[in-house]
Amino acid sequence: DAGVTQSPTHLIKTRGQQVTLRCSPKSGHDTVSWYQQALGQGPQFIFQYYEEEERQRGNFPDRFSGHQFPNYSSELNVNALLLGDSALYLCASSPDRVRYNEQFFGPGTRLTVL
Amino acid sequence: QQQVKQSPQSLIVQKGGISIINCAYENTAFDYFPWYQQFPGKGPALLIAIRPDVSEKKEGRFTISFNKSAKQFSLHIMDSQPGDSATYFCAAVNRGSTLGRLYFGRGTQLTVWP
Numbered sequence: 001d002a003g004v005t006q007s008p009t010h011l012i013k014t015r016g017q018q019v020t021l022r023c024s025p026k027s028g029h030d031t032v033s034w035y036q037q038a039l040g041q042g043p044q045f046i047f048q049y050y051e052e053e054e055r056q057r058g059n060f061p062d063r064f065s066g067h068q069f070p071n072y073s074s075e076l077n078v079n080a081l082l083l084g085d086s087a088l089y090l091c092a093s094s095p096d097r098v099r100y101n102e103q104f105f106g107p108g109t110r111l112t113v114l
Numbered sequence: 115q116q117q118v119k120q121s122p123q124s125l126i127v128q129k130g131g132i133s134i135i136n137c138a139y140e141n142t143a144f145d146y147f148p149w150y151q152q153f154p155g156k157g158p159a160l161l162i163a164i165r166p167d168v169s170e171k172k173e174g175r176f177t178i179s180f181n182k183s184a185k186q187f188s189l190h191i192m193d194s195q196p197g198d199s200a201t202y203f204c205a206a207v208n209r210g211s212t213l214g215r216l217y218f219g220r221g222t223q224l225t226v227w228p
Contacts, residue, residue: 004157033214042120042203042218043158056215090157094214102148103214105157 002027004106006091012112013081021076021109025093032074033103034066037088049074078111086113117141118206120219127226133191135222137204140185144206148216149178149189152201161202162189194226 005024013019025032031050035043045058049068068074072093078085088110092103119138127133137147145166150158164171164178164187171178177190191198204219 031214035216040221042118042205042220043216044218045215048215058215092157092216101214102160102163103216105150105159107155107157 004029004091004093004104006089006106006109008109009107010110010112012114014114015081015083017081017113018077018079019081019111021078021089021091021111023074023076023091023093023106025072025074025091026104029093029095029104030072031094032068032072033092033094034074034076035090035092035105036060037090037108039087043090046076081113083113086111116220117217118204118219120204120222122222123220124223125225127194127224129194129196129226129228131194131226133189133194133198133224133226135189135202135204135224136186137188137219138184138186139206139217141206141208141217142185143208143211144217146207146209147178147180147187148205148207149176150203150205150218152203152221158203191224194224196226196228199224199226 007022033048034046037043048056052068063079065077088108090108091106094101094103148163149161151161152158175192180187201221203221205216
């Protein structure tokens, strides 16, 4: 079992650009959540996807959007990048959204905005 | 608004000593309190968790103490080892309404020196 995988590992962009990050959930998991972890901070919830729809959203602007595919993998898109978007972006997956289950985190994508 | 407050920000403990990390919350709707351990370059991994109807939970060298009336909980690491050096996050979740959205503390960087 490969666990949660994310790509790319690292990414460098400039202000104003757009970025797409990818996540493959743990086998058997159908719910994917994205978190932003700024340096020296705890992860902050961005949004959660289930059945290819955004089900919950944290306090992030519309520049942050996502998608979930039929195979449960997910993408996080960020438009009009700002310096403050530099962070580690974590994907977490869990099974069975009907009830709470432990979330498994991937290693993250380190985004640097110059 | 930080829903979960964590202290200290950093902690240095001698090998064999006890490491103690404290967290506090305000939202009484939280009904599950996990602790995560994060090593550099890795995503957070669940370490131990507790429900508010339990005052203490122990797993090996790790113990959570929970004070529901004070809305505080803490992680104790007994016989701390250099391999425990990592960043620790407390978190809280309302399993019923938010279905897995985790609210994290800011983290504690623990260093255990030989």
